[in-house]
Amino acid sequence: CYGAHRDLPPFPPRRSSDLTEPWAPEKLRLAATVQFRRGNYHAASEALRIASRAYDALAASAPMGAASCYAELADCQFFAEPERAEIAIQSAQHAISLAPESLQGRRLKRNVMHRMVDYYLGADDEVQAMRTLRQMAPPTAADEVLRSALGVRYRAMCEALRDRRLAQVLRRPVDKLLPKLQRWAARAIELNGDDYQARYLAADLAFYAGDCDAAAEHLVQAIQRGLPLQSAQRFIKAARTKRPDCTAIEEVETTLRAAQHGHEHEHEHEHGHEPEPEPVPQLLKEPTPSKP
Numbered sequence: 001c002y003g004a005h006r007d008l009p010p011f012p013p014r015r016s017s018d019l020t021e022p023w024a025p026e027k028l029r030l031a032a033t034v035q036f037r038r039g040n041y042h043a044a045s046e047a048l049r050i051a052s053r054a055y056d057a058l059a060a061s062a063p064m065g066a067a068s069c070y071a072e073l074a075d076c077q078f079f080a081e082p083e084r085a086e087i088a089i090q091s092a093q094h095a096i097s098l099a100p101e102s103l104q105g106r107r108l109k110r111n112v113m114h115r116m117v118d119y120y121l122g123a124d125d126e127v128q129a130m131r132t133l134r135q136m137a138p139p140t141a142a143d144e145v146l147r148s149a150l151g152v153r154y155r156a157m158c159e160a161l162r163d164r165r166l167a168q169v170l171r172r173p174v175d176k177l178l179p180k181l182q183r184w185a186a187r188a189i190e191l192n193g194d195d196y197q198a199r200y201l202a203a204d205l206a207f208y209a210g211d212c213d214a215a216a217e218h219l220v221q222a223i224q225r226g227l228p229l230q231s232a233q234r235f236i237k238a239a240r241t242k243r244p245d246c247t248a249i250e251e252v253e254t255t256l257r258a259a260q261h262g263h264e265h266e267h268e269h270e271h272g273h274e275p276e277p278e279p280v281p282q283l284l285k286e287p288t289p290s291k292p
Contacts, residue, residue: 024051024054025051025054025055025058025065025069026051026065028047028048028050028051028054029047029048029051029068029069029072031047032044032045032047032048032051032072032076033072035047036075036076036079039164041076041077041079041080042080044076044080045073045076045077045080048069048072048073048076049073051069052066052069052070052073055069055070059098063098063099063100063105064099064100064102064104064105064108066098067095067096067098067099067100067105067108068095068108069095070091070092070094070095070098071091071092071095071108071111071112071115073091073095074088074089074091074092074095074112074115074119075088075115077091078115078118078119078122079161079164082122082161082177082180083122083176083177083180085119085120085121085122085123086123088119088122089116089119089120089123092112092115092116092119093116095108095112096109096112096113099112110136113132113135113136114136116129116132117129117132117133117150117153118153118156118157118160120132121150121153121154121157121184122157126150126187129150129153130146130150133146133149133150133153134146137149147191147192148191148192148195150191150192151187151188151189151190151191151192151195151198152188152192152195154184154185154187154188154191154198155185155188155192155195155197155198155201157184158181158184158185158188158201158205159197159201161177161181162181162201162204162205178205178208178209181205182202182205182206182209185198185201185202185205186202188201189202194225195225196221196222196223196224196225196226196227197222197227199218199219199221199222199225199227200218200219200222200227200231200235202214202218203215203216203217203218203219203222203235204235206218207239207242207243207249212239212243212246212247212248212249213248215239215246215248215249216246216248216249216251216252217248219232219235219236219249219252220252223256229256229260232252232256233256236249236252236253236256240253
């Protein structure tokens, strides 16, 4: 919403006296929010690191401010360098340690724990991510439910990073993050095979990587599991515009049109009786569940 990113000067070094001025840390947090919304996550992290130094001296008198600052820093660090999620984990753990035992403090802790699931997944520590998820889940939550929820978290994390990729100011090109995004999307599918959005995400990532065949395969699987046809058609239109030579996507488009044409004629009557329904194209048939 802030338009194209413009190079902004780094935050100047601050004297310790500057950080004791009234509202100095809060002003830096506000500046970090603006930088974050612009997609300049490194500058946002830098502003929050400066603010955190002031809050370190104020932790006893302003524990919520200090904890919130470190929680915001963790999020900025994760978006700045998702391949180094361990840094975000450290900041998040410090935020939890600073949060007071008040209602606000408990809410902050829970929100930070919620975000830490993503950080642990980003650090490829699925075991700890599951432990954190279980801590927040009802005691009666079944393992299968938690596995499915973890799959959704993998998918949501990938979507968040994907949706911000055009605005990101990463030290490494986004293409170097793509293999991780694809691996996380594949794991989301493993954990929650019925999530058509995970397969739709995998189709987008595969197409972005230049693999038309894989993109078409994932798209078909998403349709089979409930992806709205309008979403599939938008994907196909965009893909055909960018890669008109992608025959696999063209085949999916042809099959979808045939299926829609057949559906339109299912309700037509000829000679006083309904005609035999046209067979559903093999491509769009629901996959047969595998035996356990």
